[in-house]
Amino acid sequence: MNLKELSRILGLSQTTVSRALNGYPEVNEATREKVLAAAAKHHYSPNTRAKGLATGRANAIGHVIPTANRHEMVNPIFGDFIAGAGEVYSQQDFEMVLSIVEDSKEEQVYQNYKTRGTVDGVVLHGPKMNDTRIAMLQDIGLPFVVHGRASGITADYSWLDVNNTSAFHRATEFLTDLGHRRIGLINGLETMDFAHRRRRGYEAGLAAIGIPIDPSLMRQDEMTESFGYTSAGDMLDMANPPTAFLVSSIISALGVRRALQDRGLQMGRDVSIVTHDDTLSYLANGADVPIFTATRSSVRDAGLIVSQMLIAQINGDTTGHQHKLLEAELMVGRSTGPAPASAKMA
Amino acid sequence: MNLKELSRILGLSQTTVSRALNGYPEVNEATREKVLAAAAKHHYSPNTRAKGLATGRANAIGHVIPTANRHEMVNPIFGDFIAGAGEVYSQQDFEMVLSIVEDSKEEQVYQNYKTRGTVDGVVLHGPKMNDTRIAMLQDIGLPFVVHGRASGITADYSWLDVNNTSAFHRATEFLTDLGHRRIGLINGLETMDFAHRRRRGYEAGLAAIGIPIDPSLMRQDEMTESFGYTSAGDMLDMANPPTAFLVSSIISALGVRRALQDRGLQMGRDVSIVTHDDTLSYLANGADVPIFTATRSSVRDAGLIVSQMLIAQINGDTTGHQHKLLEAELMVGRSTGPAPASAKMA
DNA sequence: GCAGTTATCCAAAGCGCTTTGGTAGAGGAG
DNA sequence: CTCCTCTACCAAAGCGCTTTGGATAACTGC
Structure with missing residues (x-):
């Protein structure tokens, strides 16, 4: 018909x-x-194609998921992000198109999006520091909204971000207030902007009470469970181990917990953990009382808001660039407690 | 241009x-x-749309992700599945379109895919028993491949599945060989075909050595971490607790491990765990020696193969329906051991 | 009763591509 | 030299929609 x-x-x-x-x-x-x-x-x-041809619009939005080049990983937060975005798209009758692509080919994908008219705009995921993709998209002339921000880029662009710096500053403060002086940071790759900001928050929190920064207490990598496990394990086996960990992902926090368990250490008593919690649907941080003390921010909500911002931009309902900074909540759970006396004396 | x-x-x-x-x-x-x-x-x-209009093809494949109606969950295995599929798509110059939609609107989405010509075919995710979507798709005339199978459907269709029954049969046998007699099953929702098959495998494994089936040792739900935690906890607190658990997802297995930990029980010594492991990229089951003894099957590979099957079908490179049954490997890790003597005597 | 509106509808062009049904010219066969 | 066959190209139709630029008839006010 x-x-x-x-x-x-x-x-x-x-x-x-x-x-x-x-x-x-x-x-x-x-x-x-x-x-x-x-x-x-x-x-x-x-017919979508005929309509698109006639109107010059695709009624579709692109998401380019760069597969971490070393291993073919898809960031697990992505599922929840698109769950939020997808809800908006189906309401507004937009299609979501996904391109899973290795980093080196990403530029080509955007270029094709534009010349082939595949989509009306894109969501930029996982911004790095000085991310070159932002200038590229502006160059190409494809509307976009960034999930996150890119330190070092002076040009203006639309973004939604969590206040990572203040969240980790606050989390660090929370731990130092409990008497912790040696706090391990288990962070995402610091080429990623969010990880960089979290480290700055952590460092600022330490600096606030005059604790020197110890590089041996800082690790960064893809935030897998096993990364949390091995890096926490390494630090715990040091001569002067940390009494607390600040972790960038609940998945890695699970690994940290496993490392404690292996050593017969009790979480919240012997060693404290604060983690960032993206409220992933399958990894809820406990029911009423959080398992982990956490800086919490819903990535699903982020998906919802980002997609709305982008659609507004595409429809011309907005002028200039939009910015939105979400604050993460600090949820106190059962993974934190006062620094052990033995450690305080040391 | x-x-x-x-x-x-x-x-x-x-x-x-x-x-x-x-x-x-x-x-x-x-x-x-x-x-x-x-x-x-x-x-x-x-231009994609012009080309599509002229050729009558979309060069795109649809994935409809039903959000579990109760909570807006996106199955975490999905990320890895599309990582595999995405690789094939980018090679073959297909676009992946994603629709996140509540169950009740799913039919409408397929209907629209067809009449609007959005995609050339779809991957059917999460088949249920007697899944009505299969007949619907055949009715509509949209090419499709099912990731999984649907018990109770007599019509022929293309699918790729893991041999869930034999995997869980084998896993159960592994545990009974170790002397376990009370084995808890922590399963996905048994309206889902895969969960149903896994239960049949579990029951067959028990029946093989004459152990009666005890409904109080079987739980089913969305496979979250907290589901693993609470259901394992419940069973462990029974008068006659299980000495082993068979778990349908590594995420829930993490919850089971937490339940053991809370009770001061050691995994692999006091209580054994076997889990299914989809080899999610962010939740690798340990490095060389698996953390959990597991029935393993890569969902990423599944994505790769399913998308190839579908493209072949769309291109007419194939006649009739294609079927592919993958066997899961049993990987022995550190989460299993002989049933404790005390339990054996009981 | 007549020009000027207004409310409804329509024919046809155009979006950017593929494909059908050609044509022109070179080369080969007789 | 003529006829035929290829080779290499082209004009135009068509895919299914939106939109421009009317057209027609009913209605208005004087």
Whole structure:
């Protein structure tokens, strides 16, 4: 069933039928109803490609997921992000197109998006420091919103970010208030902007009470469970081990917990853990009382908001660039407690 | 830059340029090279929608992700699945379109895919027993491949599945060989086909050595960490607790481990755990020696194969339906050991 | 009763591509 | 030299939609 057939059945021109379906005023209400009824009856829905060709719009939004080049990993927060975005898209009748692509080919994908008209805009994921993709997208002329920010980029652009610096500053402060003086940082790759900011927050928190920064207490890598396990293990086996860990992902925090367990250490008593919690649906941080003390921010909500920002931009409902900074909540759970006396004396 | 401009620049007709680019034989090799060079130089890439309109193909494949109606969860295995599929798509120049949608609207999405011509085919995720979507897709006439199978459906269709029954049968046998007699099953929702099959495997394993089935040792739900935690905890607090658990997901297994830890029980000594491991990239089951003894099967590989099957089907490279059954490997890790003597006597 | 609105509708062009149905010219066969 | 066959190209139709630029008829006010 296409427009032609439908209009023949109705005995109307394609023009009128098209206008009736798209809510234009120059069509009689009675005929509009007839048209809508017929469309529903025959399961008519306009061909996306033809509509796109005629209007010059794709009604689609692209997400380019760079596979971490070393291993083919898809960031687990991504699932929840697109769950949020997907809800908005289905309401607004946008399609979500996903390109999983190795870093080196990312530019090509954006270029193709533009010249082939595949999408009307893109969400930029995982911004790095001085991220070159931002200038590239501006160059190409493809509307975009960044999930995160890119330190070092002076140009203005739309973004939504969590206040990572203040969150980790606050978390560090929380631990030092409990008497912890040696705090391990288990961070994401610090080429990633969010990880860089978290480290700055951590360092600022230490500096605030005059604790020198000890590079041997800082690790960064892809935030897997096993990264949390091995890096926490390494630090715990040092001569002067940390009494607390600040972890960038609940997944790595699970690994840290395992490292404690292996050594017969009790979480929250012998060693404290504070983690960032993206509120992943399958890894809820406990029910009422959080398992981990955490800086919490919903990545699902981020997906929701980012997609709305982007659609507004595409529709021209907005002027200039939009910025949104979300604050992470500090949730006190059962993974933190006062620094052990033995450690304090040391 | 479009075909018209490009052909004007080259002083050729659109026909010839189009043919040159698409590798048709009726064009001189010398001119073909000129065309290719010019296309590269001007970053020409054909408009997807126009091409689609002309050819009647979308060069796109749809993935409908039903959000578990109760909570807005996106199955965490999904990320790795699409990582595999995405690799194939980018090689074959297909687009991946994703629709996140609540169960009740799923039919509408497929119908729209068809009438709007959004995609050439779909991957069906998370098949349930007697899944009605299969008949629906056949009805609509949209090519599809199922990731999993649907018990109770007699019609033939293409699928790729893991041999869940034999995997869990084997895992159960492994535990009974170790002397375990009370084995808790922490399963996914048994409306899901895979969970149903796993239970059958578990039951067959018990039946094989004459152990009666005890419904109080079986739980099913969305496979979150906290589900593993609470259901394992419940069973451990019973008068006659299990000495081993068979778990359907490594995420829930993490919860089970936490439940053991809370009770001062040591995994692999006091209580054994066998889990299914989808080899999620961010939750690797240990490095060399697996943390959990597991039935292992890569969901990333599944994504790779399913997408290839579907593309072959769309391209007409295949006749009839394709089926592929993968066997899960049993990896022995550190989470299993002989049933404790005390339990044996009980 | 007549020019000027207004409310409804329509024919046809155009979006950028592929493909059908050609044509012109070079080369080969007789 | 003529006829035929290829080779290499092209003009134009068509994919299914939106939108421009009317057209027609009913209605208005004087």
